[in-house]
Amino acid sequence: MRPWLIAAAAGLCCPSCVQLTYMVRSVDSPVSIPALESLRPGVDDLTVCLQRLGAPHHVFEYRVDGMALLWHYVDGSGWGASVSYNPVRQAPGTSFNMELDDSDMPGAVLWFDADLKLLEWRQGMMRDLTVGLRRRPADRDQLQ
Amino acid sequence: MIKRLLAVPLFLLLGACGIARMETNEPLDATLVRTLQPGVTTAREVVEKLGAPTEVVQLGRRSAYRYDASSAKSAGLILLVFNMFAQDMRTDRLWVFFDEKDLLTHFGATYGVHRTQYALPWEDVQEPEDNAERDAQRPGVIGK
Numbered sequence A: 001m002r003p004w005l006i007a008a009a010a011g012l013c014c015p016s017c018v019q020l021t022y023m024v025r026s027v028d029s030p031v032s033i034p035a036l037e038s039l040r041p042g043v044d045d046l047t048v049c050l051q052r053l054g055a056p057h058h059v060f061e062y063r064v065d066g067m068a069l070l071w072h073y074v075d076g077s078g079w080g081a082s083v084s085y086n087p088v089r090q091a092p093g094t095s096f097n098m099e100l101d102d103s104d105m106p107g108a109v110l111w112f113d114a115d116l117k118l119l120e121w122r123q124g125m126m127r128d129l130t131v132g133l134r135r136r137p138a139d140r141d142q143l144q
Numbered sequence B: 001m002i003k004r005l006l007a008v009p010l011f012l013l014l015g016a017c018g019i020a021r022m023e024t025n026e027p028l029d030a031t032l033v034r035t036l037q038p039g040v041t042t043a044r045e046v047v048e049k050l051g052a053p054t055e056v057v058q059l060g061r062r063s064a065y066r067y068d069a070s071s072a073k074s075a076g077l078i079l080l081v082f083n084m085f086a087q088d089m090r091t092d093r094l095w096v097f098f099d100e101k102d103l104l105t106h107f108g109a110t111y112g113v114h115r116t117q118y119a120l121p122w123e124d125v126q127e128p129e130d131n132a133e134r135d136a137q138r139p140g141v142i143g144k
Helices: A003-012 A033-037 A046-053 B002-013 B043-050 B128-137
Strands: A018-027 A058-062 A066-072 A074-085 A094-099 A106-112 A118-125 B016-024 B055-059 B062-079 B082-098 B104-110
Touching: A003 B002, A033 A046, A033 A118, A046 A066, A046 A106, A046 A118, A046 B104, A058 B055, B043 B062, B043 B082
Parallel strands: A018 B082
Antiparallel strands: A018 A074, A058 A066, A066 A106, A074 A094, A106 A118, B016 B062, B055 B062, B062 B082, B082 B104
């Protein structure tokens, strides 16, 4: 019997040691690009934007009385591998995990002024779009 | 003897399929959401109809409440050493916006939990025909 065949058989007998995983993940539907492109900054208001894009995932305060609406989704796949070795049950074991999928999410942000007119929209990755969005709510003094 | 040894991993390779389902909150009642009237409905009435929101956001003098629900379905092919998984997760989202007097000014809703499906990694879960068929079966989603 060929040695490599025996080695492969032995390897398959210890599946807890080595695992290779392929994962496909989908979260919500992609943001509609035609709907985004149909929006007119300075003309369309919050009502129009909500009708065309539906409810956002997050809403943030923007320049006190304005707001920023954020949509995102996941539609991707990736590989993962894990290796673990624990020869004695009572002794500490070692393990190694690796995920090769991209953890960032695509999406879009719409900014509105105090009159709730669309100022700007942008599409891209969450890591870029969310810069500066998360802030403390405005102080009472700023609302005067 | 060697043939018997080889039979063990071959048996393990037969593997198994697995499915899992996870839900958060009750799906939103689309027919109830359609009864909300900007300029008429108050924050108190919204809470009486829909219950406590998941999140409240201060937007300067305004405020916004988020209601949501999610459904995730996962299917996997577990071959021990090599595993494949697919997860489809959709959300229902409703944002209601109030002015400084707690009067409803805008709302936007997206319904997705009924579109969630079990699928293997090579299957497409975003087919428009599938979505349209499922939308038609959920009261209040079509004909907004």
